[in-house]
Amino acid sequence: MDRPELPLPQLHAFTVLAEELHFGRAAARLGIAQPPLSQQIARLEAKVGHPLFVRGPGRVALSAAGRELLPSARRALVGLADGLAAARAVGSGRAGRLRIGFSASLALTVLPGVLRTFRERFPAVELDIREMTTAPQLAALYEDAVDVGLLREPPPAGEAGSLGFRTVLTEPFVAVLPSDHPLAARRTVGVGTLAEEPFVLFPRAVGPGLYDRIGEVCGSVGFAPRIVQHAVEWQTVCALVGAGLGVSLAPASIRRIRLRGVAFRAVEPGTVRTRVAVAWRRDDPNPLVARLLEVVGTG
The missing domain is CATH 3.40.190.10 (Periplasmic binding protein-like II)
Structure with a gap:
């Protein structure tokens, strides 16, 4: 069985009249003349199949059918208002x-x-x-x-x-060294001094841009890093360096990873940066x- 559609303007008119119980005041509140209000109510009553109001001399009251419909009508109007507010918030980028x-x-x-x-x-x-x-x-x-x-x-x-x-932002690179490595005694490390060192680095597949950038940094001073161990996360790279498996080049923010046995040193040239x-x-x-x-x- 098909359910009758109940247009929202008719539900709005019904709820306002149910609150005012006076056609004149309800029409004024809705901003329309009284005849159009009466027509809206008549159309809604036709869809319901029963009177929604009991009309008498000088008085309007809700019928039993009207009292039954009123809570659902209010929920429908509140739901629409909430939906419109949510849609506006999402559409404007606020939600x-x-x-x-x-x-x-x-x-x-x-x-x-x-x-x-x-x-x-x-x-x-x-x-x-x-x-x-x-x-x-x-x-x-x-x-x-x-x-x-x-x-x-x-x-x-x-x-x-x-x-x-x-x-x-851009940030410089640092050398990641075992804390007992001879280069760890220096304040800065030339990239070229790492030429003979084994490297711990992430696989190129997970970050080709940064992998190639590190290769460029090494290539600018004449060598390609000899990678002996891969690790996906920087914390793992640093842990493997601390375990003595090699050295690495990393963005300077990696210094915030605090691991025993690992030293971070600025590199020269200091103009070398990552984006x-x-x-x-x-x-x-x-x-x-x-x-x-x-x-x-x-x-």
């Missing part, structure tokens, strides 16, 4: 859900400040934070699995495709993406 991918090392630098500022400005937004290395972040962006990425060494502009990138960027789909209609880009731009 909704934002999926953010981030490289683990950024938890040591830019990520906490970005998230704190965003939460302060947009407390109604649900944040879905996902730790991912750079290559999986790029794949997730292309596949619409995340909305925004915070990553290191984005691909060159010619390889960006549908993605946009904006530099958030952190925010990434997004340029055609993404989600207004929350623009809100996060605003935060990153002002953070």
